[in-house]
Amino acid sequence: MVYESEAKTLSSDLKREVLRHLVATVGYRGGVAVVDAPASFARFRTHETTRTPGEILAHIGDLLEGSLHLVKGEMVYLTSTPLPWKQEVARFFASVNALDAYLASDGTLACPVERLVQGPIGDALTHVGQIVMLRRMAGFPIRPGEYFTAEIVAGEVKEETFREA
Numbered sequence: 159m160v161y162e163s164e165a166k167t168l169s170s171d172l173k174r175e176v177l178r179h180l181v182a183t184v185g186y187r188g189g190v191a192v193v194d195a196p197a198s199f200a201r202f203r204t205h206e207t208t209r210t211p212g213e214i215l216a217h218i219g220d221l222l223e224g225s226l227h228l229v230k231g232e233m234v235y236l237t238s239t240p241l242p243w244k245q246e247v248a249r250f251f252a253s254v255n256a257l258d259a260y261l262a263s264d265g266t267l268a269c270p271v272e273r274l275v276q277g278p279i280g281d282a283l284t285h286v287g288q289i290v291m292l293r294r295m296a297g298f299p300i301r302p303g304e305y306f307t308a309e310i311v312a313g314e315v316k317e318e319t320f321r322e323a
Contacts, residue, residue, distance in 0.1 A: 173271040178261045178312035180275065181222075184282050185254035185315035186308060188218065190300055191289040192247050193320035200243040202296040211292050212240035215250060218285050221278040222253035226260055228278070231268030251317045258313050 192215060200212030209217070220236035227234045240246055261267075293300050 170267075174261055174267065175312075177271050177274060177279070178258055179310070180279055180283075181225075181254060181258050181261065182310050182312040182315050184218075184222070184279060184286060185251065185258075186310045187283070187305065188250055188254070188286045188289075189315065189317065189320040190303060191286050191293065192250065193317060194301070195243070195293060195298055197243040199293065199296055199298055200240065200246070202292060204292070204295060210240070211289050211296075212243060212246060214285050214288055214292075215243075215246045216240040218282045219246065219249045219253050221282045221285075222250070222257050225274055225278045226253075226257045228269040228274065229257075229260060229267050230265070248317065251315070254315055255313075258315075262313055 192211075195211070200215075201210055203210050216238045220238050224234055224236050241249060290300055
């Protein structure tokens, strides 16, 4: 028989694992979107009022770093100036991995998982899609791939995974 407190723990653990997978999915899809893009892509602008891919990627890094602060109980507003493209890509993966490492730990989640999904993590996934669209517009489309069958594993999304052999 499962008692109510045990059911809540199971539910909480499952939510945490799903969140880890969602963060890994952001990392995977983001990796596909950014790793082999030329440095000049960072400055591509479709209109004077839109963000460049470099600005979008910096914002994604802020969202992921901000999520780590949220799960630790800290509310922060980050507005980073974009780094050079390769450094911003490295920051993206570092942010994915830092958030995942905390989620994989026994650290308390001070923020409801649902809020992270509907807020910064959902926003990050949306922005990854914008980068993919801008890649095509800039003449640098991403390599074709199959997301449904991709082997996306929490804790194992690294920049090196996306480098062509």
